[in-house]
Amino acid sequence: MVSQGWASARQLGAAVRAVVVFTALLGLLYPLAMTGAAQALFPNRADGSLVQADGRNIASSLIGQAYLRQVVTHGRPQVDADGQPILEPDPAWFQTRPSAVDYDGLGSSASQLGPNNPDLVATIAARRAAVAAFEGVPAAAVPADALTSSGSGLDPHISVAYAAIQVPRVARTRGVAADQVRKLVRAHTKGRTLGFLGEPRVNVVELNRALAGTE
Amino acid sequence: MSDTVAGLLQVGLLLLLLAACYRPLGAYLAWVFTSERHYRAEKAVYRVLGVDGDTQQSWQTYARAVLAFSAVSVLLLFGMQRAQAALPLSNGLPAVESALAFNTAASFVSNTNWQNYVPEVVMGHLVQMAGLAVQNFVSAAVGIAVAVALVRSFARSQTTLLGNFWVDLVRCCGRVLLPMAVLGTLALVAMGVVQNLSAGHHVISLVGQAQTVPGGPVASQEVIKELGTNGGGFYNANSAHPFENPSPTSNLFTNFLMLVLPVSLTRAFGLMVRDRRQGYALLAVMGTIWGLFLVGATFFETRGSGSVAAAAAGGAMEGKETRFGVWASTLWAISTTGTSTGAVNAAHDSLTPLSGGLALFHMMLGEVTPGGTGSGLYGMLVLAVLAVFVAGLMVGRTPEYLRKKITVREMKLVSLYILTTPALALVGTAIAMGLSTARSSILNPGPHGFSEVLYAFTSAANNNGSAFGGLTGNTPFFNVALGLGMLLGRFVPMILVLALAGSLAQQQPVPVTAGTLPTHRMLFVSMLVGVVLVVTGLTYFPSLTLGPLAEGL
Structure with missing residues (x-):
């Protein structure tokens, strides 16, 4: 031993x-x-593929952001019970997917809701109605990525279909021709890599940056 | 191009890359673990360690070295997390709470990489790169070392010596993992993975909202996370995070990285036992089962089968990234659960019930298709021994594998090996379901909630590390229970494998006769596929009926 x-x-x-x-x-x-x-x-x-506008960093082209504005009723900006601004989608910009972490760069996560969780099913139905009303399209025209939160909560991309239904609303809000906006979307659409890897997609961060440059 | 054609081509390219590496990498691995010469740098390391690189060890000494190295690793990793507040490059983060620090130390040393923490707000850069990422290298190397010791026991005869653990460890890190990691890091950065020491960049978006773009030495950790089948994400969302996995290209590359060593090790095995056909046979078993699971999971996920949410949304996109979609997410889910990696590029908790069930069942097979680095090979060899034993019972002959007799002693060790992991997974699940405090960690209602707990203990005991992430794991119960499950699930089987190796190495090989069961033919391959599926199927089937089957059927 x-x-x-x-x-x-x-x-x-x-x-x-x-x-x-x-x-x-x-x-x-x-x-x-x-x-x-x-x-x-x-x-x-x-360093994180940072993108600039007006000489300052506005985003990483790989990390999604929410494009929201404060709700204004009768000329008054609305706040909630805690004094925090109440936000709504800003119609002047292309919208990203729902996020479980509200695009907080220090808190990536999925919703982790199960495939038959009744809360998830109800949330999807509510999102379908809200997106259809916001874009002025039939409920059936809203694609799956607009109704589901991503794996990271930071997805910078949306499907080509979701970008397409947003074009008329963005163009109308900005007072520009829909064709001009559609051309921008096309320029920021990526197909599958080598024709078969991954999925076709539109980078919303880069698209909105280009949109800002058209003003 | 239709979704199906694109998806199939994606799988085809992955298989092509693996096939291209199979022979050269397998030959290189065999050379690394059989070469007599030490490099000068290696000799210097042996001097510092105080070991003689030319001394061989018995199975007992080899096992002692494995356990000593792993125990010291757990202590250091625990200590680093507890001292985080005083360490540089910690982004001002405080010490990690002790139960969580234990769980994380056990997790990374056991090659599991289960994560009960949100890295962005818990782990500073120093603990990540000098603590967690070091274990990503060495825990993978420990697995390969044990596998190599078992392979030597088939290749050698009438000896008690299995090689030197320290030499195997140093060579695996220095000659295999590090060079591949250096090349892989640069490739990943070129694809957009970040590599910096910043605590994050503050940006103000076009609509005036502040956001922190996170930083970190990610690429250097990401590459070994996949290559060493570890799976612990630098960020909370793991490989779904755009900074860990920015594009379809990086996705295919990292998917390839987690498969390449386990697959190529079967070639090294064939070369080391001087019969390459034996390597092909094991690979055929691994590939067949991996393929069956992939077909099943893809079928259910693309159809959204059994999911009310997928039907409501018009596709199973909850928890998936747009750039990967359903096909690449499913391919990843099956690869990560078959390799003990546990990295995820989509939320497994949100997979459709039967795909999620297949991911769970894939881990239950014991991580052998193709399994973790080293652990996949030794796990499959143990099952091969079981298969020849079963065949021997059928025809009434003394079973033998690779000319070694399978006697009572070998079968005792194999039986204990087969029983250890399911016992840990199922007993752990049963205890958790019996405790109301543990049940309160469940997020999703119904059978899916049970699946979350079963998945957690299966993942821990099999050293996978992926999760049905809705379960709140950072509680005293789960930190301790899963931590123990990971350590026992890693080191008890390892000791049994080394004991088996010690026993086999001492034998005189028996001559091959007309009555010997050939273990490289289709008959044996099908038999081994059957053994893998039936043994685990019978063990786990009752638990699966309560979870994924109850939900999905």
Whole structure:
């Protein structure tokens, strides 16, 4: 037993030193060297693909945002019981998908609601009615991505169908020709990579930035 | 192009990439673990560790080294989280609460990467890169080392020596994982994955709303998270987060990364036992089952079967990202549950009942299709031994596998191995369902709520790490229970595998005769597929009927 205890102690000594060595090499040297290399080779992407307007950072082109405005009734901005502004979709912009975290960059999450959760079913029905009314389209024309929250809560994309039903409303609000808006949407639509990877989609962050430039 | 054609081509490209790597990477892996020469840098590491790289270990010493290394790792990881407030690059975050720190330490050391925390507001950059990501490397290497020890026991005879754990660990990290991770990191950054040390950029949107764009050394962690079949996300949404997985290209690439080592290890196995056909046979079993699960899950998910929500929305898009859609999300769900990775690119809790059930059942198979790095190979070898035993019973011959006799001692170890994980998963689930405090962690009503608990304990015991995320895991009960489940589910089977290796290595190989069951033919492949499905099916079927089957049928 003495020799077994000694054998265990020797392995334990090696284990302590191994954990220290691996932490130094794989935990510090490796990630810091990769950070240096990434910053040198792809500075914009390594920093989060930030996009600018008027000389300031407005977003990351990969992280979605909500395009909302404060509800105004009889000329008065509305607040809730806690004094927080009550928000509604801003008709001047393309809208992103519902988000379980309200596009909080420090809180990515899905809703985690189950496929037969009655709350989810009711929420989807309410969203269908709201989107149909907001866009002035029949309820059946609202696509699935407009009614469901994404996996990250930060999805920057919407389907081509959801972008299409928003065009007339955006154009009307901005007082520009629908064709002009449609052209912008087309420019920010991506097909499947190589023709078969992923899904066709429209990047709302980049589309709205381009829209801002048309004013 | 129709959705179906595009989806099939997507799967085809993934298989093509894996096929292209199979021979060269398999040969490289076999060389890494059989080469006599040490590199100069490796010798320097052995000197620091105080080990002799040319000394071989018995199974007992090998197991002691595995346990000592893993125990020290748990302690350090726990300590780092508890000391976070005092560490640099922590973004001002406080110490992690102790039950959660235990759960996380157990989770990353056991290669599970179950996450009861929201990383963005709990883990600073230093704990992530110098704590969690280090375990992403070494826990994967530990799994491969144990698998290699088992393979050597088939290749060797009349010896007690299985190799040197420290040499296997260092070589796996230095010659395999690190070079692949360096290349993979750069590829991921080129695709848009972030790699910085910033606490985040504050931006003001076009409508004047403030948002923090998060930062972090993500790409360097993301690559080893997939390659080492770990699965712990840098961010809460894991691979659904656009900074971990920005595009369909990065999605296919990371999906490939989690499969490439487990798949190629079957080639290394074939080369090391000097019969490549044996490797093909195991791969055929893994691929067949993975394919069956993929077909089933895709069928249910694209049709939205059994989901009222999918019918209401006109598609099963709840919890899925627009850029991936249903096909790429389902392909990922089956790959991540078959490999013990547990990274998710869509919310599994929101999958349609039978797809979610298949993801759950896929883990229950014991993570062998193709399984985790190393653990997939040794798990499948244990099942292969069981299959020859069953075949031996049918024809009344002493069973043998790769010319080693399967005796009472081997079968005892195999039986214990087969029983350990289901016992942990099912007993854990039963205890949780019996406690009202634990039941209050459930989010979704009905059978789906039971599925959340069953999924959690199955994921922990099988070291997968994916979740039906509606379950609130950060409670004292779940932190401790799942933490213990992960540690026991990792190290009890490992000790049994090493004991099995010790026993097999001592045997004199028996000659191949006309009566030997060939273990590389279709007959044995089908038999092993049957054993994998029947053994786990019979064990778990009652629990599945209460959850996904009750909901989906």
